[in-house]
Amino acid sequence: MQKLENRSKEELISRRKSLSEQYESYRRQGLKLDMSRGKPCPEQLELSEGFFADTKNLFTEDGTDCRNYGLLDGIKEAKALFAEIFGLSTDEIFIGGNSSLNLIYDLISKAFIHGLNGFEKPWCRLDKVRFLCPSPGYDRHFAITELFGVEMITIPMNDDGPDMDMVEKLTAEDDSIKGIWCVPKYSNPTGITYSDSVVRRLASMKTKANDSIIMWDNAYAVHDLYEPSDKLLDIFSECRNAGNPGRIYMFASTSKITFPGAGISMMASSRENIAHIKKLIAIQTIGNDKINMLLHVRFLKNAENIRSHMKKHAEIIRPKFEAVNEILGKNLSGKGIASWKIPKGGYFISLNVPEGCAKRTVALARNAGVKLTPAGATFPYGRDPKDSNIRLAPTYPSLDDLRKAMEILSVCIEIAVSEKVSA
C-alpha cells in the first residue's frame, strides 16, 4: 500500500470518507473498553485462587505471630523470598505494604524532608532538585517528582535503555541532579530491557552530587512473556564492584503476581541505607501486614515456583500482545504511520504515530469507547514534545474486546494522520 503522503487528493478524500464511516459505525456500538492501565485480567486473578488455602496457623517458622504487632521490616520468610529472586541478602531488603508505588513515594518524600543515608541535607533545603526521566517512561514516577517540585529532564529512551552518554554527562556536571527513574526490565511503556552496558554505566558513572540515587523500579522482574526471557544484569553487584553500593534503591511487588493492590511490596538497597531508613520508618509505622506476607510466602513458595506461576500469567496475556501486533500490522503496516514492537515481557506496548497525532488519536478512540492512557502521560509533565507516543495496555480486556479496540484504534490513527496531512 502507498504511503499516505504519496496519494492523490481524490484517493485521500475517498479514504477519509471510508474511515469516517467505519469510525461512526464503531462509535454507534457504544463500546466501553478500558486499556488505560496495566491491569491484570480476571483470568490472571484466578491463578491465585489457592491463596487463602492455609489460614489456620498464622505463625512464621521462628514462631512470630503474624496476627500481632511487630517486625518493622517484615517476616524473615518474605525477605528470604525476595532475596532469592534478586540475589540479595535479607538485610538489604525491607518488606512494605500493598503498594511498591507507596514505598517509592515514601522514599522520595523522606529524601526531601529528612534526607536519606549519606545525604548532607534533605533535598527540601536545596534551591533546585533535578531528576533524569528516561522517556517514554512511567507516568506515576513523573507524577511523584512533579508533586515534589523536582525539575524533570527528559532523557531519550533507546532500545537498550536510557541514552547513557547524556545521562553520564548531565550527572557528572550538575550537582542538582539527584536521581534517575528506571524501569529496567520490560520498561514501562517501551518494553525494552536495559543492556548490561547500560546497567554497568549507571552503576559506575561519576555523579557530581553525592546524594544522587537510582530509582530502580523492577516492577516486571519475573513478568516474562517469551522464552528465552530478557536477562537484566544485577545492578547491586555492579554498584558494589564500582564502589557505589549506596546509589541503588530497588522496588518490586507481587501486585502482578498475585493480587493487584493486595500484594506485598519490597524495597532493597545497601545494608547501610536500609538500616538508616528503617530508623525513619520506625516513626511512621509499627510494621506492615505480616499476615499477608505469610500467606504470600506460603502461596508463592520460592523463586522457581514463581517462575512457573508467571508462565501461567504469560499464557493468558501473550495472545493479547500478539493480537495487538496482528491487528495493527494488518491495518497499518506499510503505511508509515505507526510503529510498535511486541516486548518479551511486562505489561505494555509502546506505539508511535506521526508527530502531532497522538493526542488526536487518543481523543478519537475515547470518543468511540476505547479508553487509552492519555497521550503525553509517558513524558515528564504529561507533555510529549512530539505528541507521538501512545501507551497500550492490552492485558485487562478480553481478547475479543481487545481485537475490537485495535480495529478502532487503527481507524483512529489513520483519521488523525489524514487530518494532519490535509491540515
Add this chain to the structure above:
Amino acid sequence: MQKLENRSKEELISRRKSLSEQYESYRRQGLKLDMSRGKPCPEQLELSEGFFADTKNLFTEDGTDCRNYGLLDGIKEAKALFAEIFGLSTDEIFIGGNSSLNLIYDLISKAFIHGLNGFEKPWCRLDKVRFLCPSPGYDRHFAITELFGVEMITIPMNDDGPDMDMVEKLTAEDDSIKGIWCVPKYSNPTGITYSDSVVRRLASMKTKANDSIIMWDNAYAVHDLYEPSDKLLDIFSECRNAGNPGRIYMFASTSKITFPGAGISMMASSRENIAHIKKLIAIQTIGNDKINMLLHVRFLKNAENIRSHMKKHAEIIRPKFEAVNEILGKNLSGKGIASWKIPKGGYFISLNVPEGCAKRTVALARNAGVKLTPAGATFPYGRDPKDSNIRLAPTYPSLDDLRKAMEILSVCIEIAVSEKVSA
C-alpha cells in the same frame, strides 16, 4: 503502714534489706516479661478466628473486584462501617492500610511538604511550627512531631482532658501553633475520656493560625472495659456547629479489634479536606488493600456486632487491669509512693511515683526481667519533667505473669523511692 518519710533510719535500713532480698530473688528467676506496648494477648487474637471464613467471593456488593487495582479511598462497605460507628457520612472517610499511625504520619508529612486543604503554605516553609502535646500522652505521636522538627509544648492532662484554659490561650495568641495531639477516649496512657466541655471548647476555640488542626486519634473508640462505658461527644458535629468543620482529622483502626498490624485503618475529616487529600494520595498509591477491607467488613458486619465482639475482648483483659489494681493496692496503698487509676477502657494504666523515681523504677524492673515503657516516653522529647510517670500496658502478659510483674514492680518502686529518700 507509715509513710516512708516518717520512718526511723533503722526501720528504713531494715526495710531496704528486705526489699533488696526480694528483688534479688525475683532477679534470679530470670523472668522475661514485656509490658512495654499496648499489645493484645493471644487469647484476644483467637476472637478473630473466623476472619478468613469466606474468601471464595472477593467482590463487593456493587461488583468491585477486590483482587484488582482501584478505589483510592477504599470500598463502600468499609466506609459505611466506619461511618456507622462514628456517625459520619462516607465522603468524610478515607480507608487506609494496616496502620492508622501511618495515616497520621502521612498527614503530618503532607502538611509539611504540600500543605493540607485551606493552608496558605506548607508548614515546611514556616520558621516555626508548634504543636500542643497534652501529657502524659502517646509517645508515637510525639515522635512524629519531633521527627518533623516541630516544637512541642507540654499541656497538663487533667481528668477531663487537656488543660483547656492553657490550650485556648496559646492557640488564640500564637499563630505558630498548628495542631494538638489528642487521644480523646481512654487516653493513652491516662485512660481518661475528654469531657463534653473539653470537646466543645476544642471544636469552637479561636485559633490565631487558620491552618491549626486537631489530630484526633480515636484509637480506643469501641474499646470499653466496663459498662456503662465512657461516652465521647461527637467532635465532628461540634466542629460543624462552631463553623470549624475543617479543623478535625480523626483516625481509627481495627488493630485492637481484629489483628494488630493486619487490620484496616481510617481517616475522617470534612468532605473538602478528604477530597483535597485524596488528590495528594492519588500520587502516592493506587489504593489500599481492598481484600483486607472486604474480609473485615464480612467479619465485623456492623457497629452492634463490633460492640459485642469488643465485650469479648473486655472479658479477657479486664481481669488484667484489675490484677494490676489489686497487687499495687496490696503492696503500695497507704505508703504515699504511688498513685494510679483503673480506666474504663483502652489499653493502659498510668502510674505516678514520687518525683525523680520513674526512671530508676523502670531500670530496676528491667534488670529484674520486666520490660516497661521507658520512663519519660509519655512526654514530649521523652522527658518527663518530674520523672514520675510510668505507663503500664497490662494486656499482653498472661494473668500469672502480670501478677508476678506487679509484685516485682511494687518492690522496684519501693527501692527507687527509698534510694531517693536516703540520697
